[in-house]
Amino acid sequence: xxxxxxxxxxxxxxxxxxxxxxxxxxxxxxxxxxxxxxxxxxxxxxxxxxxxxxxxxxxxxxxxxxxxxxxxxxxxxxxxxxxxxxxxxxxxxxxxxxxxxxxxxxxxxxxxxxxxxxxxxxxxxxxxxxxxxxxxxxxxxxxxxxxxxxxxxxxxxxxxxxxxxxxxxxxxxxxxxxxxxxxxx
Amino acid sequence: xxxxxxxxxxxxxxxxxxxxxxxxxxxxxxxxxxxxxxxxxxxxxxxxxxxxxxxxxxxxxxxxxxxxxxxxxxxxxxxxxxxxxxxxxxxxxxxxxxxxxxxxxxxxxxxxxxxxxxxxxxxxxxxxxxxxxxxxxxxxxxxxxxxxxxxxxxxxxxxxxxxxxxxxxxxxxxxxxxxxxxxxxxxxxxxxxxxxxxxxxxxxxxxxxxxxxxxxxxxxxxxxxxxxxxxxxxxxxxxxxxxxxxxxxxxxxxxxxxxxxxxxxxxxxxxxxxxxxxxxxxxxxxxxxxxxxxxxxxxxxxxxxxx
Numbered sequence: 345x346x347x348x349x350x351x352x353x354x355x356x357x358x359x360x361x362x363x364x365x366x367x368x369x370x371x372x373x374x375x376x377x378x379x380x381x382x383x384x385x386x387x388x389x390x391x392x393x394x395x396x397x398x399x400x401x402x403x404x405x406x407x408x409x410x411x412x413x414x415x416x417x418x419x420x421x422x423x424x425x426x427x428x429x430x431x432x433x434x435x436x437x438x439x440x441x442x443x444x445x446x447x448x449x450x451x452x453x454x455x456x457x458x459x460x461x462x463x464x465x466x467x468x469x470x471x472x473x474x475x476x477x478x479x480x481x482x483x484x485x486x487x488x489x490x491x492x493x494x495x496x497x498x499x500x501x502x503x504x505x506x507x508x509x510x511x512x513x514x515x516x517x518x519x520x521x522x523x524x525x526x527x528x529x
Numbered sequence: 530x531x532x533x534x535x536x537x538x539x540x541x542x543x544x545x546x547x548x549x550x551x552x553x554x555x556x557x558x559x560x561x562x563x564x565x566x567x568x569x570x571x572x573x574x575x576x577x578x579x580x581x582x583x584x585x586x587x588x589x590x591x592x593x594x595x596x597x598x599x600x601x602x603x604x605x606x607x608x609x610x611x612x613x614x615x616x617x618x619x620x621x622x623x624x625x626x627x628x629x630x631x632x633x634x635x636x637x638x639x640x641x642x643x644x645x646x647x648x649x650x651x652x653x654x655x656x657x658x659x660x661x662x663x664x665x666x667x668x669x670x671x672x673x674x675x676x677x678x679x680x681x682x683x684x685x686x687x688x689x690x691x692x693x694x695x696x697x698x699x700x701x702x703x704x705x706x707x708x709x710x711x712x713x714x715x716x717x718x719x720x721x722x723x724x725x726x727x728x729x730x731x732x733x734x735x736x737x738x739x740x741x742x743x744x745x746x747x748x749x750x751x752x753x754x755x756x757x758x759x760x761x762x763x764x765x766x767x768x769x770x771x772x773x774x775x776x777x778x779x780x781x782x783x784x785x786x787x788x789x790x791x792x793x794x795x796x797x798x799x800x801x802x803x804x805x806x807x808x809x810x811x812x813x814x815x816x817x818x819x820x821x822x823x824x825x826x827x828x829x830x831x832x833x834x835x836x
Binding site for chain 2: 379
């Protein structure tokens with residue numbers, strides 16, 4: 345109910361309501377953006393684009409489900425487009441650079457805690473398609489059928505990306521443990 | 530730990546903080562667009578459909594409701610050709626005394642809080658809030674008394690705020706009304722006639738809406754005299770409401786607004802709390818207001834009978 349009222353107030357031009365929505369879902373969106381892009385600057389850009397697009401379409405917008413899911417899906421879509429654009433650039437310039445070039449940038453205006461940094465680094469090891477499915481499933485709580493629909497693939501494809509992604513994460517985490525153990529030794 | 534569990538745990542424990550400059554950068558474009566949308570909405574309202582923004586704190590609601598009386602007196606005037614806002618201000622100043630009894634309910638299940646306020650010429654005001662009687666002038670509190678403890682006290686903060694907000698009424702103007710109602714945020718006000726809400730031809734009903742919030746204000750006025758007799762403000766989100774009953778006086782004795790004279794009565798043990806709460810108040814219809822009035826009336830009629 346609160347979200348519906350906030351959306352209604354935004355339709356009337358309330359910047360206060362927009363601020364409330366932002367504060368309410370900022371962390372969820374930043375976590376998703378960082379997990380998908382592993383780049384603070386890019387995360388800020390997609391957040392900006394999502395909110396701008398949200399208010400640009402606010403007059404026709406009708407909230408039927410959860411506002412959180414809606415915003416996270418929009419963010420994932422934006423992040424995918426950004427990732428594609430970056431990928432195209434990196435193919436021309438530096439094939440190894442891919443996406444995760446920005447995590448060490450000096451920009452400290454977004455401060456991630458240790459867990460988010462860990463999550464974001466682990467996710468960066470996966471292909472974009474796999475991290476997207478894993479994050480939308482875990483963080484936005486979306487079913488595979490819904491994820492598949494939003495990505496334009498079947499539910500089975502979404503599910504198999506999820507499974508392969510988890511397999512890869514298992515080996516990443518196991519390596520981390522091994523490396524941590526060997527370092528101790 | 531399975532990777533799914535590990536990821537869940539990492540997501541749950543993940544946190545990110547942003548500097549204010551980042552928040553501003555992220556929302557900059559969106560805010561700008563909303564501002565434009567708000568402007569568009571206001572313009573789309575049309576020349577005769579101007580709206581007001583009402584902020585929500587209780588005192589502001591109460592003040593807004595009282596000031597709404599002034600706004601309404603103006604509304605009828607402004608619809609007549611050739612009458613300017615200066616005339617509206619003059620009309621309001623021509624109402625010598627009024628009393629507003631305000632009930633503020635902060636939520637659907639909350640008990641209402643009652644304020645009583647009397648306004649007179651020269652910005653003089655007297656208020657009863659809880660156990661306090663508060664005297665003011667030009668928006669400033671002069672004295673406050675606890676009638677139950679019979680001592681001078683620090684004024685109730687809500688009384689201070691309310692009097693402060695009503696302080697500009699001596700120099701009443703449309704701008705003052707709007708500033709007071711919107712907390713300085715707007716602009717323009719003209720409630721619209723809501724014919725559906727009228728239950729009698731003797732009465733006319735006006736509605737005003739808020740732009741950003743959901744509160745609405747309804748003013749009940751007499752059709753002939755155009756004087757408002759009741760105001761209701763309502764917040765549909767929480768069932769918050771303000772109800773105002775309005776009464777007019779041709780005159781009140783000066784002593785009614787005199788804090789010094791009032792203070793001399795505190796030590797008078799023959800005065801009840803009710804006597805003190807309404808000390809020196811004269812009912813325009815000649816009815817008794819306090820027990821003292823009753824006794825005085827009784828003794829004077831006995832005197833007449835004795836003659």
